[in-house]
Amino acid sequence: MNITLSSLFLTGVFNAPLISKSAVHQKNIQKIHKCAFSNFYSHLYFSQLSNKLSISRSKFQFFLDTSVKVSNTYVTSADIRFERVAIYDTTFKCKDSLFRDCQSVFGQGGAIFSVSSTILRNCYFTRCQSELGGAVYSGSDLDCFSTTFINCIGYRSAGCTFIDHPERVISSFCTFSRSLSTNAGALCCFSEGQALFRYDNISACGSMTSNGAIDISLMNVEFQFVIVDQCFASSSTAGFLLRNNPGFTITSTLFLLLTTHENKPNEGAVLTILNPTKPSIISHCSFTKTRKISGFTIFAFGENEAANVLLTNNCFSYPKEVEINDEIIIDDNSSHFKETCDTYILFMLPRYIGYSADRPETPVPLFNQIFKKTTIVFFTDNSKILLMTGGTIGILIWIVYFIITRRGRHRRRNRRERIRALL
Numbered sequence: 001m002n003i004t005l006s007s008l009f010l011t012g013v014f015n016a017p018l019i020s021k022s023a024v025h026q027k028n029i030q031k032i033h034k035c036a037f038s039n040f041y042s043h044l045y046f047s048q049l050s051n052k053l054s055i056s057r058s059k060f061q062f063f064l065d066t067s068v069k070v071s072n073t074y075v076t077s078a079d080i081r082f083e084r085v086a087i088y089d090t091t092f093k094c095k096d097s098l099f100r101d102c103q104s105v106f107g108q109g110g111a112i113f114s115v116s117s118t119i120l121r122n123c124y125f126t127r128c129q130s131e132l133g134g135a136v137y138s139g140s141d142l143d144c145f146s147t148t149f150i151n152c153i154g155y156r157s158a159g160c161t162f163i164d165h166p167e168r169v170i171s172s173f174c175t176f177s178r179s180l181s182t183n184a185g186a187l188c189c190f191s192e193g194q195a196l197f198r199y200d201n202i203s204a205c206g207s208m209t210s211n212g213a214i215d216i217s218l219m220n221v222e223f224q225f226v227i228v229d230q231c232f233a234s235s236s237t238a239g240f241l242l243r244n245n246p247g248f249t250i251t252s253t254l255f256l257l258l259t260t261h262e263n264k265p266n267e268g269a270v271l272t273i274l275n276p277t278k279p280s281i282i283s284h285c286s287f288t289k290t291r292k293i294s295g296f297t298i299f300a301f302g303e304n305e306a307a308n309v310l311l312t313n314n315c316f317s318y319p320k321e322v323e324i325n326d327e328i329i330i331d332d333n334s335s336h337f338k339e340t341c342d343t344y345i346l347f348m349l350p351r352y353i354g355y356s357a358d359r360p361e362t363p364v365p366l367f368n369q370i371f372k373k374t375t376i377v378f379f380t381d382n383s384k385i386l387l388m389t390g391g392t393i394g395i396l397i398w399i400v401y402f403i404i405t406r407r408g409r410h411r412r413r414n415r416r417e418r419i420r421a422l423l
Helices: 342-352 366-370 381-422
Strands: 003-006 009-011 029-033 036-040 044-047 052-056 059-063 068-071 091-095 098-108 112-114 117-121 124-126 129-132 136-138 142-145 148-150 153-157 161-164 168-172 175-177 187-190 194-198 201-203 214-217 220-224 227-229 240-243 248-251 254-256 271-274 280-283 286-288 298-301 309-312 329-331
Touching (some): 068 091, 091 112
Parallel strands (some): 003 029, 009 036, 036 059, 068 112, 091 117, 098 124, 098 129, 129 153, 136 161, 168 194, 175 201, 194 220, 201 227, 214 240, 227 254, 240 271, 248 280, 271 298, 280 309, 309 329
């Protein structure tokens, strides 16, 4: 059974639409397109019914429980690890949608709770709150592209996103800004899988204990062209905590103005690396203007001496003896210490400027307000562009014609006056 909700507007409803268990397990598709839900006391709940759930160009505002919840889904094939099902066939996809003021105070995922693999495309989460994962809780793989998280709170862990036992995590061109949690202000993830972060911005996220930005355990993780700016922690590690990772790579990443308010001897102010199981690399990164009381900027400790961390072509603001410890970190003497790192900052910051700012509320034209509840489309986007272009050209032609005809009238009048003078 396939269900499609299109151009549906609901507000002030005690119980949101409920789609519950299906009598026969079959492949179904549910779609929500151009819908708006606001001031709800419960959530959109999909349980043991769909293999695919798709949300596009919709708005969810002021929910007192998780707005979209995908749980108890039918699984055709799964891999059971850690005494739980870790891989699901069900796929949940959300794109071009807004989630504002959604919360689940004693639950998981203020805006989205999904035990299936989750795909986010160009979504916007603001002022979402939850116990685990202020905005999103995913119980499987997560693929996130061009998505923004702003002013989200996770009371226990993960101010923006909590990912539980995935096999794959991909985050590209995403923004995590001004979010807060007890642990991991932006994202928390633990699993024996792979994670990739590319061109992400993590700005002004913080933790009440440690791990101001990201906490990742057991995963093979890679960071490329990531900006970590003005993150903080009440204790130590304002940046990343990496634990028991089978190798990691941090490349071309900018750590700028990170702040720690307390120092611990077994943690770093920016990076804390504990018990890596394979060799790892930190290259072409900038650790600049770090605000700390004492201790190391990067702290690494491991029982396996072969699993070392190689530093190459990095830039640090302070001397080497206060930037890194020598437990398992190997410096190939290509890094720069006591430098301003201006080259790195000028290279990375142009992508950051204005990127994490709040999206302005676009005023709705009166014409669209009158006809917003109808499905009739009077003008498409392309036709609007053509009409505007044609109107501009027409106005210019009329101005030129007016100038030419006015000059012609002046000439004819002057000619008649000269003829009358001769007569």
